[in-house]
Amino acid sequence: MSRILVLVRHGQSEWNLKNLFTGWKDPGLTEKGVEEAKSAGRKLKEEGFVFDTAFTSELSRAQRTLDLMLEELGQTGLAITRDVALNERDYGDLSGLNKDDARKKWGEEQVHVWRRSYDTPPPGGESLKDTGARVWPYFIHDILPKVMAGGTVVVAAHGNSLRALVMALDGMTPDQIVAEEIATGVPILYRLNADTTVAEKRVLKD
Numbered sequence: 001m002s003r004i005l006v007l008v009r010h011g012q013s014e015w016n017l018k019n020l021f022t023g024w025k026d027p028g029l030t031e032k033g034v035e036e037a038k039s040a041g042r043k044l045k046e047e048g049f050v051f052d053t054a055f056t057s058e059l060s061r062a063q064r065t066l067d068l069m070l071e072e073l074g075q076t077g078l079a080i081t082r083d084v085a086l087n088e089r090d091y092g093d094l095s096g097l098n099k100d101d102a103r104k105k106w107g108e109e110q111v112h113v114w115r116r117s118y119d120t121p122p123p124g125g126e127s128l129k130d131t132g133a134r135v136w137p138y139f140i141h142d143i144l145p146k147v148m149a150g151g152t153v154v155v156a157a158h159g160n161s162l163r164a165l166v167m168a169l170d171g172m173t174p175d176q177i178v179a180e181e182i183a184t185g186v187p188i189l190y191r192l193n194a195d196t197t198v199a200e201k202r203v204l205k206d
């Protein structure tokens with residue numbers, strides 16, 4: 001019974017590099033992002049992971065990251081389920097704006113609240129709570145049963161869709177989640193107990 005869940009945020013995107021709010025926009029990976037994805041795959045291979053199934057969002061940066069990891073793992077034929085529920089938080093009216101320009105316009109504190117608070121949505125977009133309201137049910141109905149069946153499951157997704165998942169798995173409060181950052185291309189491993197609680201968590205940093 002392995003009950004392993006691996007979460008990976010996509011590698012650096014073109015808009016991460018340009019420091020733009022991205023949300024549901026769909027830029028590709030940079031060269032560095034491609035390298036980060038390959039390196040995540042190599043780390044998982046070194047650890048001996050063989051996945052039973054994979055999940056990703058409907059955005060190409062997460063899909064490409066997953067494909068590159070699976071190539072490194074020699075698992076290109078793996079079944080992949082793509083679902084909009086795993087997409088990045090919708091950044092609404094901020095999408096496409098430069099993050100430093102936004103700080104100049106609305107102030108450092110307001111922008112931080114939009115980016116990291118639990119329940120304050122950016123204008124026209126989703127709060128982390130809103131993002132969780134679509135990520136959590138999808139996780140419970142579609143992903144968790146595969147893990148609980150003894151599977152080894154990989155999820156390639158986004159900074160905030162993964163913050164929502166980590167919040168639930170780690171039992172974090174709305175205050176605690178403010179400080180949680182998910183790095184690009186760094187696998188986060190969870191091994192679950194038979195009652196779905198977390199037996200072990202490891203972050204595969206360099």
Ligand SMILES: O=C(O)[C@H](O)COP(=O)(O)O
Pocket residue numbers: 020021022023088091115158159160
């Ligand atoms: O959508 C974005 O801009 C990024 O992927 C995540 O942004 P954040 O660091 O502001 O949450």
